[in-house]
Amino acid sequence: MSTLSLNIVTPNGSVYDREDVELVVLQTTAGEIGVMYGHIPTVAALKTGYVKINFDNGSEFIAVSEGFVEIRQHKLSIIVQTAEAAKDIDVERAQSAKTKAEEHINSEQDRGDVHRAERALERANNRLYVSSLK
Template identity: 65%
Template sequence: MNTMNVNIVTPNGSVYNQDNVEITVLQTVGGDMGVMYGHIPTVTAIHTGYVKVHYTDGIDYIAVSDGFVEIRQEKTSIIVQTAEKAEDIDVRRAESAKERAESHLNNNDEDTDINRAKRALERAENRLKVSDLLK
């Protein structure tokens, strides 16, 4: 079976790079998309969610924020603001971030940036969801 490379990049650089990938599942704006070696070249937007990478020796789940994916026949490049492997997620920190975001959203303070709080809540909930995929 032919395999491909998957690379996830954030503003801080490459945070995930895996060779020998058999299939990658992405949550795109058009729905879930499976990508295998030889896929037609594509660029599309992805949602905050997770990327599931099946490779020769196992499966990785990576929590990602909104971004884009560029698919080539032998390589998939995912460009997002944040990305974190499921096993690296600090659940306590994610729970704390969720509580802070909920507090900001429930606060009637005029100084609260509602959109920022909503995005923070979405990221925290996503990180918790992805960490649960390992259970």
């Protein structure tokens, strides 16, 4: 079976690089897609969610924020603001971020930046979900 090369990049540089990927499952804004070697070249917008990576002897999950994926027949490049492997997620920190965002959203005093708090809540919930997929 032919394999893909996968690179996940954030503003801080490459955070994941693997050459032996058999299948990548992505959460695009149009729905979930699976990509294998030979996929038609595509560019798609990603929503906050996860990337599931299958390889010969296992699989792993990466929590990602919004971004883009460029798919070529033999290579995927994922460009996102943040990416974190499920095994590396600090659940306590994610729970704390969730609580803080919920408090900000529910605050009667400071309604100025609710959209930012809602996005923080979405990212925290995603990190908690992906951490459970280990």
